[in-house]
Amino acid sequence: MKKSKLVKAMVAGILAVVGAATISCSVIARENNAQIDSIVESGLKLIEKNYTITECNTNDYTDITMYGIMKFHTKQYEIEGLGNLSIMTTDMGMMQMMSFMITSFEKKVPLCTFDFMYIGNKRKSYVEFYNLVEDAKTPEYTGILDTLNNLKASFDDVEEIPYKGNWYDNYLTVFMHKAIGSKQDELNSKLFCDSLSAYLKKSEEVEVMSAEAKQKQLQIIEEYSEGLITKGGISTDFFKKNLGEDMTRDFFNKVFFGTDRYREGRQ
Secondary structure, three states, X not given: XXXXXHHHHHHHHHHHHHHHHHHXXXXXXXXXXXXXXXXXXXXXXXXXXXXXXXXXXXHHHOEEEEOOOEEEEEEEEEEOOOEEEEEEEEEOOOEEEEEEEEEEOOOOOOEEEEEEEEEOOEEEEEEEEEOOOOOOOOHHHHHHHHHHHHHHHOOOOOOEOOOOOOHHHHOEEEEEEEEEEHHHHHHHHHHHHHHHHHHHHHXXXXXXXXXXXXXXXHHHHHHHHHHXXXXXXXXXXXXXXXXXXXXXXXXXXXXXXXXXXXXXXXX
16 A cells, blocks of 8 residues: 555544544533433422422523633522522533532521532532531531431442542531442432432421521621632632632622522511
8 A cells, every 4th residue: 555545544544533532422421411401400309399499590600601611501599498509510521510509598407519520431429518507516407417427328338539628628517429430320310319308308397597597607608608719629719710719709609609699688
């Protein structure tokens, strides 16, 4: 074979491999997005079993673009009698992500957050509950933690992702950081649904706080939110680098934590 033909054959072979890989990546991304959409939908349905929810207008933060190509789509809901729900999803081709967080301003229950990363055929699933309340030692509150710890034990046989620790560990209570394969997507959905369902059922049993108690809890949440901005956090640092500190704080206050909605005079 002549050199020119050999080169053409090699180029054609490379292009074929690249094309196949691109198609495969596209298929996996589509499947991952479908899984994320399904989990989000399941989460909203679970909340609606226990609470009335109303979607809020996220205005300029509905779609956040970073690095020119990364687009985060956000949604926000008011959970009547509980607090704020924020949902963020993004598709970066090789990786899809979802953040699903409930911040309680109405009841003395933990902040509940789910961060799921789909990287090809691998999943990294982070389920975390934070003590952002004035007193985390009341029987009512410790009963919630006991329920969550019992749930955690049922997933002990799923591979745990090593945790390096951070400054906000004094807030972090029950948590699960799991590595799950794509062939275990049902398990991933179960991790999400079981955790959220247990949290919601226990929270429904808790009475709405007094106006004074709500303000104290709001202050704790604001201190935590501000701490992420000033002291740093993995996701927060990423947002600060792209949006700047002021815009990140505004996003946190208006949408992510939703503290603006619960300040004095707006409850």
